Amino acid sequence: MSSYAITGASKGIGQEFVRQLVADEANTVLAIVRNPTSGNISELASKHPNLHVIKGDVTDPQSILEAASAAAAITGGKLDVLIHNSNAVDMASMGSSPSQLPFDTQAIRDIFDPSISTGIYGGLWTTNAFLPLIEKGSQKKIVHISTAMADTTLIKNTGISYAVAYSVAKAGMNVQVAKYAAELAPKGIKVLALSPGWVDTWEGEKPAPVVQADEVMLKQFQSWDPECKGQILPEESVSKCLQVIEHLDAKDSGLLLSQNGDQLNWF
Numbered sequence: 001m002s003s004y005a006i007t008g009a010s011k012g013i014g015q016e017f018v019r020q021l022v023a024d025e026a027n028t029v030l031a032i033v034r035n036p037t038s039g040n041i042s043e044l045a046s047k048h049p050n051l052h053v054i055k056g057d058v059t060d061p062q063s064i065l066e067a068a069s070a071a072a073a074i075t076g077g078k079l080d081v082l083i084h085n086s087n088a089v090d091m092a093s094m095g096s097s098p099s100q101l102p103f104d105t106q107a108i109r110d111i112f113d114p115s116i117s118t119g120i121y122g123g124l125w126t127t128n129a130f131l132p133l134i135e136k137g138s139q140k141k142i143v144h145i146s147t148a149m150a151d152t153t154l155i156k157n158t159g160i161s162y163a164v165a166y167s168v169a170k171a172g173m174n175v176q177v178a179k180y181a182a183e184l185a186p187k188g189i190k191v192l193a194l195s196p197g198w199v200d201t202w203e204g205e206k207p208a209p210v211v212q213a214d215e216v217m218l219k220q221f222q223s224w225d226p227e228c229k230g231q232i233l234p235e236e237s238v239s240k241c242l243q244v245i246e247h248l249d250a251k252d253s254g255l256l257l258s259q260n261g262d263q264l265n266w267f
């Protein structure tokens, strides 16, 4: 019997974590979302008594503290696994390389803030808010969903120069994860940055520029791994991520791992 809290559970990979975890009735699953009444999550909760939907915005420290209090009231003050999955990006600048970014204070903040606020500040506030619960849990695992786009060897070998703010924020997340792992090791708490692979979470039909961008990315990813066929589905990504989380031990705490549990097979 395990308990899980997942941030950014309204859609995509976060929602898939919830879907797979609630299927085991012995699990208690806490889905943290900005809007508890929207989307499929409230419908899923109506079918699964072991799913609890909690309001929480990771970029608002008071909101995430209240979410942790609500979680503690449900679980009796403990939590086995925290998955910080929330993410936001400035889509308009995703295709730009660093030398193309503007010489303008506000414009540059608008580009970096969504990713840094969700990934780094959000990761820190979420971890700190839920830490007292994790300390009392039996598994003591904290997972931050990161990306191979923050792996410097991958960047160098594929030549991917775009997605600057997103990748920089996730690289910061990876270092923050390593710092938490160093701090929390004496308490037996494991902290992991986990890349879920290249996953199709687009809702609805993809516009032409997105399809074109996917084609460019596929070629670059194939220069790393010729076996990469394209995006995987959330089902496959999450079932592999859950295996990695299940096997997470002190040896891997502080690392960035792929959904395959290594630092090579990112796709």
Ligand SMILES: NC(=O)c1ccc[n+]([C@@H]2O[C@H](COP(=O)([O-])OP(=O)(O)OC[C@H]3O[C@@H](n4cnc5c(N)ncnc54)[C@H](OP(=O)(O)O)[C@@H]3O)[C@@H](O)[C@H]2O)c1
Pocket (backbone or CB within 6 Å): 007, 008, 009, 010, 011, 012, 013, 014, 033, 034, 035, 056, 057, 058, 059, 085, 086, 087, 088, 118, 145, 146, 147, 148, 195, 196, 197, 198, 199, 200, 201
């Ligand atoms: N998809 C991929 O190929 C891929 C690859 C590598 C890494 N990742 C990582 O995997 C994670 C999930 O990706 P995804 O594709 O499923 O993303 P997504 O579909 O864009 O979903 C992002 C989630 O984050 C939530 N969120 C945004 N801002 C938030 C905030 N301030 N507080 C709380 N939640 C917030 C969103 O909730 P709302 O509905 O409220 O906006 C949504 O549930 C992300 O960390 C992403 O960087 C994805």
